[in-house]
Structures are given as structure tokens and as C-alpha cells.
Amino acid sequence: MLKAEYKERGPVPQDVIEAVEFTAPAPQHDEILVELQASPINPSDVLTLTGLYGILPPLPAIGGNEGVGKVVSVGEKVEHFKPGQSVLLPVGIGTWSTHIVAPAKKFIPLPDGADPQQLSMLSINPPTASLMLSEFMPLKEGDWVIQNAANSAVGNYLIQLARLRGLKTVNIVRRESLIEPLTKAGADVVLVDGDDLVKRVRKATEKAEIQLAIDAVGGTASNRLADCLASQGTLVNYGMMSGEAAQVSSANLIFKDITVKGFWLAIWFQRATKEAQQALYNELAMLIATGKLKAPIDRIYKVAEIKDAVAYAAQGERNGKVLITA
Template sequence: MTTMLKAQYSERGPVPQAVIEAVPFERPTLTQGQALVAVLAAPINPSDVLMLTGQYGMLPPLPAVGGSEGVGRVIELGPDTQGPAVGQTVLLPAGSGTWASHLVAPAARLLPLPNDADPKQLAMLTVNPPTASLLLSDFVQLQPGDWVIQNGANSGVGSYVVQLARLRGLKTVNIVRREAAVAGVQAQGGDVVLVDGDDLAARVQTATGGAAIKLGIDAVGGKATMRLAGTLAESATIVNYGALGGEPCTVSPRELVFRDVTLKGFWLARWFRVTPQPQQLALLTELANLIAAGKLSTPIQASYEVAQIKQAIAAAAGERQGKILIVPAQD
């Protein structure tokens, strides 16, 4: 067997790739209820990078292994342990330190996935697809033909919003922050793709024929939230799930008071904490089936082995056109 590696950090700092390194470890001895899983693929999400810098809202105790989601293949079960069979592709538990060649997980928490599906696409199942799905379903009652507007449309969540909206018969206005991102969102199926700017509301009105947009999805914060609010119908809702711009959301009294626009927040970690497990599994299974059928995917820019973790983090924290994945070397 190849050397087992994990990407571990014992401190946090402003340069995320400087605080993490690949560390070898011995094959663990399993106890009852445990499974040893060979990691097939694990993405680097913005939240993962923020954990390295100490800027995320929930930080694991140190030392920690990076990676909040991924998929693997069961290679061993502990004594007297029932669970997915050896050789089965499984979804790894959220927050289990997935930037590793192998990890030990409770067998009961491993969700079987289609063995013939692309593991790189399945690796991104836990965070971005459910976020996109819940943003579209849990805040505003939308009907086929309705419009939704989002900024950060070229992000991982943004790409899933576009695809899930299309599958549900919804139309999307997609806002990006640079011209170079337009073509990628159009290729994903975005109905309207615009570069953010002060005249956004007028351009959205023209592009949609004056459609009444009831839901705005905000990944950026700052004044971008205000510009998004200006495109919405009266009594519409903005849901913020990120701060790519690095500033707090700004919405004027005109939007909140006189136009009755509501600003809400969404954090997937809280949803997992308060939602019954059968409901969680139902959503993840639905999304996994869409990925396996090729109906849901997101662009991947590059893959790195665990030993290349510093280069991978640097790539994920920089300008890119797709996801950065950790794909451990296989036996």
C-alpha cells in the first residue's frame, strides 16, 4: 500500500498554504463500528481556506486535518461492524478531515453512492449542491417560469443554482464580477449573465422584460447586496450565504422599509444541525442521483495529490475558473 498521508495544520495564519503540510501516518487499527476508507476525491471550498486563516464562523480544534467533504471507497470494516461493503463508494461524513489518502469514519455515517458515477463530481455533493437546492426552495415559493437573481454566479454554489433552477423550470439572472466569467456561466445554462455595476437594476429590467423577481441570492455582501436588492420586486427576499467581497451586507432603508425587501441568512452547517437525518439523506440522495445521471456538475480546474497540498491551497485561494480538488494517488 502507498504511504498514507493527511494534510494537517497546527496553527492558523493569513497565508493559508503556509500553515498546512502533508504528514504521513500509519495504517490505523479499527475498532467495532469503524470503517477505513480510501479517499477518492475531496474539494477545497472557500470555507476550508477560511478555516486555515481563522476567519470562518466555526473552527475545529487544532491540530486538524483539512477538508470538509469528499467521497471514498471502503477498504476495511472493523470487527463485528455492519455498513457499506468493502469496495463501495461512499459519501464521507461532513467535517471529517477529507484531505487525506485514507481516513477512519463511523461505518453508520457512510452514505453509499453509485459506484459507476464520477467520483470527482460526487466529491462536491455535501456542501454546494444542497446549499443551492435549499436556497431555491426554503425561502420563497417559486413556480415554473419565475425568475431568480444571484451574484457570485460563477462560484460552485452559483453553478448548481443555475442547473437546479433550469431543472425546476426557473429562469436565472446571474451576476458576476468580471467579464471573463460571463462565458462560463452561460455555458452552465444561465439565462441572463451580467457583470455587476451601478446600473445593474436597469440592465436586469431590460434583460428580463421587467419581470418581478421575488428571490435574490447573495454570495458577495457589501454594496453588491444593495445592488441586488434594487433589482427585486416589492416584498421580495434576499438570502445571503457568503461574503466574497469581504464586507458586511448593505441594504438601504428604501429597500427594507419602503419596498419591504427582506434580508435573511443561510448557513448549511446549521441546516445539518437542526434538520432530521432522514430529511438530510433524502436531499443528498436526490442530488447524488442527479450527479450520477450527468444532470448536475460543476467545472473542475485542477486536481492535486495530498503531497501537493500547499500548491493546491494556493491555487484554490487565487483566481480560477473551476474547483480545485485533492485526488489522492491510488494503489
């Protein structure tokens, strides 16, 4: 048994984490023992290793925040899980571990026969994409949404969910090589970012009134999205891939009355009812299980290869997610 543990944080994420041998305890009366099937490396995981994320767990810690596992054994009082069943791992438990023991109530059963690698990415990015499309602006079929970092995991999910809801997307990327794969994924318009973005967006959408912009980049890229919004539109910022805070001009704030909002899934979970959370996950799990919602996978590493996996995930310029398996 191996766990990917780190005892300190530092600027080079792969240098602070390593695979450590351990022995998982037998599950107690209300616990289950789960073997890891797959767990993704998200940008937030890398930022956590460097100490730059919004919430940092106490040290030492095990990396990973979401994933899927298969039940190995259950405690004597556990009734709703059985060996061989696939389950969604608890968010934030430290999922880069070959085996995990935790109270059964923290796990969510998953549909039989679904791809565990795709389901391993269910907890964070799909709900982020879904909620940003629904929580900030009442959109109707045929409306346009614009986003940057469109090739990111959230960006890919947003494209698919928007299409399923009858919405159209303008997708901003940093390089031309991303245009074809995103178009095949269902993007209506894909454009390379640049100073003349607003002009090209207006041409591509036939001057559509865009009311919602989704920003993962921050810096001046935020204002380029705001430039593309209609009067009284909303820009939602959920990341700062540029390393800079979101910047929106006074002209957009004053004369166009643009609203700027932030989104963090953790805060939504603090406010949402258990029923709302379960309904969201049920909907997304079914879409993934039926193949209507999926994410590209670039590479798969084992827990024993965690240093190489983190180094590869942190470098950027990938064509999909990096997954960790047992």
C-alpha cells in the same frame, strides 16, 4: 499514508498546512477504513486555515470537510459496507487525508458507477444551492431568481437546479469572460456587475417581478441585488466574498419591504430531520450520478501537494473547483 495537517492559523493559508506521514489504525469492530478518491477545496476551507470562518476546529486539525472515498476494509461487525464500495465521507472529519478510519454509521453509500470526482462535491455546495431555492420563497415554474458570484460552485449548481425546476436565472459576475461559459451551463441571463445593474436587469428580464435574490458577495453588491427585487422580495445572504457585511439601503427595507435572511447549511442540518437530510442527499446524488448536475473542475492535486493546492485555490480567478486526491 499522508494527511494535510495544520497546527496554527494565519493570513497565508498555504503556509500553515503541510502533508504529514501517518499510519492509519486497523478499523475496529464498527469502523471502516477508506482511501480518499477526491475532496474539494472550498472557500470555507481556506477561511478556516486563516481563522476567519464561523466555526473553527480545535488544533491540530486536518483540512477538508467533504469528499468521497473507497472502502479498503471493514470491522467485523460492519454489514452494510464492503471493500471497493464508494462512500460519502463524513462532513467535517478532515478529508484531506489519503486514508480515513471512522465509525461505519457516519458514511453514506453512493451509487455504483458514478463519477467520484463529481460526487466528492455533493455534501456542501449542491444542498446549499438547492435549499436557498426552496426554503425562502415559494417559487413556481417561470419565476426569476437573481444571484451574484454566479461563477462560484454554489452559483453553478443553482443555475442547473433552477433550470431543472423550470426557474429562470439572472446571473451577476465580475468579468465578461464568464458570460459565455455560464450561458453554456444553462444561465438565462448573465450580466457584469455595476452601478446601472437594475436598469440592465429590467431590460434583460422584460421587467419581470423578481422575488428572490441570492447574495454571496456582501458589501454594496447586496444592495444592487436588492434594487433588482420586486416589492416584498427576499434577499438571502450566504457569504461575504467582498470581505464586507451585507449592506441594504433603508429605502429597500422600508419602501420596498425587502426581507433579508442569512443562510448557513450547518444550521439547516441542526434543525432538519434525518429523513429530510437523507431525502435531500438522495435527490442530489442521483442528479449527479445521472449527469444532470455537475461542476467544472479546474485542477487536481495530491495530498502531498497540499501547499500548492491551497495556494492555487486561495488566489481566485479560477475556472472550476480544485480537488485533492490520494
